[in-house]
Amino acid sequence: MARSKALAAIARPVADALHAATAAAAAVPGATPTNPPSPPSVPSGVLESALRPPTTINEIRVHVPTDRAAPTITIPTIDGDLPVTDLHPLVSTPRRTYTPAQLQAASLFFGRPANLVRSVTSLDPPCTEPEFPGATSAPAAEHETVGPYLGGVPEVAFLGASNAGKSSLLRALMTKSSAKAAGLVGSQRAGATTSLNFYRVMHDPLLVVDMMGYGVGSRREWGKVIETYLAQRKELKRIYWLISAPSLLDTRFELAEYDRAVLDLVTSVRVPFTAVLTKIDVIPSTSAFLRCTDALHRDLLDRAQGLGDTVLCTSAKSKITPQWDVHALGDPDLVRSIGPGLKPPVLHGLGLVSAMADQARVEDDGAVLLTRPGIAAVQAHILQATGQKLARWEGKVTRLATPKVPPAVDLMAMKREIGKAQRKAKKAKRRR
Ligand SMILES: Nc1nc2c(ncn2[C@@H]2O[C@H](COP(=O)(O)OP(=O)(O)OP(=O)(O)O)[C@@H](O)[C@H]2O)c(=O)[nH]1
Numbered sequence: 001m002a003r004s005k006a007l008a009a010i011a012r013p014v015a016d017a018l019h020a021a022t023a024a025a026a027a028v029p030g031a032t033p034t035n036p037p038s039p040p041s042v043p044s045g046v047l048e049s050a051l052r053p054p055t056t057i058n059e060i061r062v063h064v065p066t067d068r069a070a071p072t073i074t075i076p077t078i079d080g081d082l083p084v085t086d087l088h089p090l091v092s093t094p095r096r097t098y099t100p101a102q103l104q105a106a107s108l109f110f111g112r113p114a115n116l117v118r119s120v121t122s123l124d125p126p127c128t129e130p131e132f133p134g135a136t137s138a139p140a141a142e143h144e145t146v147g148p149y150l151g152g153v154p155e156v157a158f159l160g161a162s163n164a165g166k167s168s169l170l171r172a173l174m175t176k177s178s179a180k181a182a183g184l185v186g187s188q189r190a191g192a193t194t195s196l197n198f199y200r201v202m203h204d205p206l207l208v209v210d211m212m213g214y215g216v217g218s219r220r221e222w223g224k225v226i227e228t229y230l231a232q233r234k235e236l237k238r239i240y241w242l243i244s245a246p247s248l249l250d251t252r253f254e255l256a257e258y259d260r261a262v263l264d265l266v267t268s269v270r271v272p273f274t275a276v277l278t279k280i281d282v283i284p285s286t287s288a289f290l291r292c293t294d295a296l297h298r299d300l301l302d303r304a305q306g307l308g309d310t311v312l313c314t315s316a317k318s319k320i321t322p323q324w325d326v327h328a329l330g331d332p333d334l335v336r337s338i339g340p341g342l343k344p345p346v347l348h349g350l351g352l353v354s355a356m357a358d359q360a361r362v363e364d365d366g367a368v369l370l371t372r373p374g375i376a377a378v379q380a381h382i383l384q385a386t387g388q389k390l391a392r393w394e395g396k397v398t399r400l401a402t403p404k405v406p407p408a409v410d411l412m413a414m415k416r417e418i419g420k421a422q423r424k425a426k427k428a429k430r431r432r
């Protein structure tokens with residue numbers, strides 16, 4: 001009831017904002033969002049405040065001295081280079097950390113067969129008024145409720161704009177065969193998922209809901225379904241709000257108008273939520289990665305009233321080679337030396353993501369290949385959000401003769417391997 005009231009209070013402004021944003025996008029077919037003016041540079045005095053992230057991080061410079069003295073990392077600002085230690089409270093990502101055993105336990109849980117148990121296209125009361133103007137016209141809606149069958153089971157939902165990567169992330173959480181059997185596929189076409197789809201792993205008391213998207217490519221009546229579901233579903237324990245890295249790169253690190261409106265909606269329904277930065281494999285550099293997470297944090301701080309607790313970073317691609325500066329941010333010695341608070345896995349960059357990957361492998365040319373970055377962390381997060389006991393699954397991990405998930409990344413070993421591969425490559429080059 002309280003949720004409904006809160007929703008009623010903001011539904012109209014949200015719908016208006018969605019209308020404005022979607023109509024603007026629809027007005028010029030194929031138009032890309034106009035780039036906002038560059039944010040002003042921030043004087044270092046402002047950066048000292050631990051409450052707000054910086055509004056500019058253009059580039060990070062890393063200087064690693066040859067004499068093994070402590071390296072320095074600086075960020076250029078209008079007041080000169082700012083040592084990165086000063087930025088620690090601002091640029092570090094507060095996130096839950098999981099032990100390797102917990103991550104393995106979560107993967108083990110999701111490694112079992114999962115099913116699509118229900119698809120819902122419309123919720124009672126029937127939707128009569130379009131809430132996402134600018135979207136295409138509606139097919140005849142089939143009205144149904146989620147039903148008593150699924151009542152009482154804690155659930156989490158994947159919310160995000162069309163094409164944000166919701167279905168792909170869910171597919172990455174499950175085994176290939178479960179995802180195939182459940183018909184869970186990602187699609188290049190925005191608006192591919194047209195219903196609320198409830199998935200369940202075995203008979204465990206946990207449902208993961210893949211939602212239809214909002215924004216460009218969505219349909220009018222979906223907005224009402226999304227709002228009603230978020231506001232009224234008492235089983236909903238946590239919302240995972242997905243923002244794709246390509247969309248942030250396109251808009252020069254600004255959230256789209258409709259994403260901001262949805263952030264306000266999510267905040268108003270008072271369901272805890274977690275932001276997920278998806279498709280991190282397309283991010284071209286460490287500084288772009290920092291600016292993506294920074295943009296999300298800024299909006300979470302400004303608008304989410306402390307409800308959105310963290311930013312998880314994921315790629316649904318099974319293997320990625322980040323193009324980031326491996327030596328700068330993945331080097332544990334370096335990481336340790338730059339400041340007490342700035343150590344893995346809190347650090348942005350490769351250190352953070354590789355710590356979240358199931359496995360990191362060094363290729364012959366020294367490139368690092370990460371397997372399923374962020375996926376096990378999302379699995380563990382979901383288990384915690386729905387009250388599953390990770391410890392119960394940890395026990396099973398140790399009893400398994402061959403754990404399905406490879407051991408967690410050893411950054412030191414990775415560093416040694418990178419050095420070895422690079423020396424080998426150099427030698428081969430000299431010989432040629
Ligand atoms: N590079 C890259 N592409 C991705 C990733 N995740 C999803 N994609 C692609 O993004 C597109 C959209 O993915 P979906 O999972 O269908 O997105 P969605 O949010 O479910 O979209 P709707 O169902 O339309 O709301 C597909 O072409 C995917 O292959 C990722 O981690 N990396």
Ligand SMILES: [Mg+2]
Nearest residue numbers: 166167192193
């Ligand atoms: Mg989908």
